[in-house]
Structure formats: C-alpha cells, structure tokens
Amino acid sequence: xxxxxxxxxxxxxxxxxxxxxxxxxxxxxxxxxxxxxxxxxxxxxxxxxxxxxxxxxxxxxxxxxxxxxxxxxxxxxxxxxxxxxxxxxxxxxxxxxxxxxxxxxxxxxxxxxxxxxxxxxxxxxxxxxxxxxxxxxxxxxxxxxxxxxxxxxxxxxxxxxxxxxxxxxxxxxxxxxxxxxxxxxxxxxxxxxxxxxxxxxxxxxxxxxxxxxxxxx
Numbered sequence: 001x002x003x004x005x006x007x008x009x010x011x012x013x014x015x016x017x018x019x020x021x022x023x024x025x026x027x028x029x030x031x032x033x034x035x036x037x038x039x040x041x042x043x044x045x046x047x048x049x050x051x052x053x054x055x056x057x058x059x060x061x062x063x064x065x066x067x068x069x070x071x072x073x074x075x076x077x078x079x080x081x082x083x084x085x086x087x088x089x090x091x092x093x094x095x096x097x098x099x100x101x102x103x104x105x106x107x108x109x110x111x112x113x114x115x116x117x118x119x120x121x122x123x124x125x126x127x128x129x130x131x132x133x134x135x136x137x138x139x140x141x142x143x144x145x146x147x148x149x150x151x152x153x154x155x156x157x158x159x160x161x162x163x164x165x166x167x168x169x170x171x172x173x174x175x176x177x178x179x180x181x182x183x184x185x186x187x188x189x190x191x192x193x194x195x196x197x198x199x200x201x202x203x204x205x206x207x208x209x210x211x212x213x214x215x216x217x
Contacts, residue, residue: 007068007089007110008130008156010041011178015210017158018183018203019044019072027194029059034196035183036067038203044092047073053086060087077103084109094135096120101127112158121152136161142170149175172213181206
C-alpha cells in the first residue's frame with residue numbers, strides 16, 4: 001500500500017482530480033490513462049458505476065503504478081474494505097461519515113470527506129480525515145475557502161461540484177489545493193468515441209489553469 005502522504009501529494013501536485021461518474025465504460029480504461037498522460041496522478045471512480053469493484057481491480061492491475069485510483073460515493077466501512085481489496089488508494093464520500101473515516105485509517109488509505117460548514121470541518125479534523133471536500137462548492141463562494149483556512153490553516157481543501165471548472169482560478173487562489181472535474185464530461189465526445197489524445201489535451205488545459213492560478217497568487 002502506498003504511503004498516504006504520497007497519495008495526497010500526487011493529488012495536490014496537479015491540483016486536478018478527475019471523477020468518473022458514468023454507465024458508459026467502454027473506453028474507461030484508456031480514458032483513465034489519458035488523464036495520467038496529462039500529468040494527473042490520481043483518478044476517482046464512483047460506487048454508482050456498474051460493476052465498479054471488478055473494474056477497479058482490473059484498472060489497478062493494468063494502469064501505471066504511480067497513478068493512484070480511488071473510489072468515491074462511499075458511504076460505509078464495508079465499501080471501503082471492498083474498494084481497498086480491489087486496489088483503491090483513496091476513498092471519497094459526499095459527507096463526513098465516522099465509519100468510513102475509521103475504515104480508511106484501519107486500511108491505511110486516504111480519506112476524502114465532504115464538508116460544508118466549520119462545524120463539519122471540525123468533526124472531519126477530529127476524526128482524522130486527510131482531505132476535506134467542500135461539496136457542492138457552488139453552494140458557497142470561493143471566499144469561503146480563504147475564510148475557513150484562517151481557523152483551520154493545516155487542512156487540505158478540495159473544491160468539488162458541477163460548477164467548479166467554471167471558477168477554477170477563484171477556488172485555487174482562495175486556498176483550494178484540489179479541484180474536481182467530471183472526467184467523462186470534460187470532453188464528452190472524446191470520451192464517447194475513445195479519443196484518448198483529445199481527452200489528454202482537455203485535461204492538460206485544466207492542469208495548466210491550476211498552475212497559472214497558483215502562479216498568480
């Protein structure tokens with residue numbers, strides 16, 4: 001199992017976490033590789049996808065070892081165990097669930113938990129969550145990130161939700177270390193047709209946008 005700090009470092013390195021949520025899995029493996037080629041070190045699948053545990057096992061065995069795969073929309077500890085046994089290096093949840101965080105700690109994998117308020121941030125920190133995902137980020141302003149980093153300067157914040165890509169620079173400059181993108185919709189036509197090169201180009205633009213936003217701070 002890879003060191004948790006290394007997984008978080010890779011996630012923050014590009015600042016982009018692609019999240020696949022789709023039932024069309026024909027080109028999913030090559031699309032995942034395409035994000036890696038763009039310089040992205042972590043990719044998330046979701047529990048809502050069909051037969052995702054067997055697919056995760058296949059992807060873990062065939063994709064580069066330094067591409068860390070995670071499973072999202074995880075709501076309980078039992079799902080954490082199944083995901084880790086299939087090769088997941090991080091687990092994400094839309095909320096903050098103590099059972100899920102404890103299972104991640106037990107298995108030595110990164111926990112990404114959903115938060116929306118300072119009280120939820122305090123609880124996530126108390127539980128020992130590794131990355132705090134503000135979800136849906138569109139429900140708050142980018143200023144929220146800078147505000148909560150005042151009392152919680154050590155937390156690693158992620159901006160997640162449908163509108164994040166439109167405001168990527170604002171979230172990064174306000175203090176988000178990571179932003180999520182809906183991976184299968186970043187270039188929907190390229191995903192549907194298996195055009196890996198086009199997916200890589202689209203993903204690289206996101207990575208470059210994060211880099212530019214960081215440099216402008």
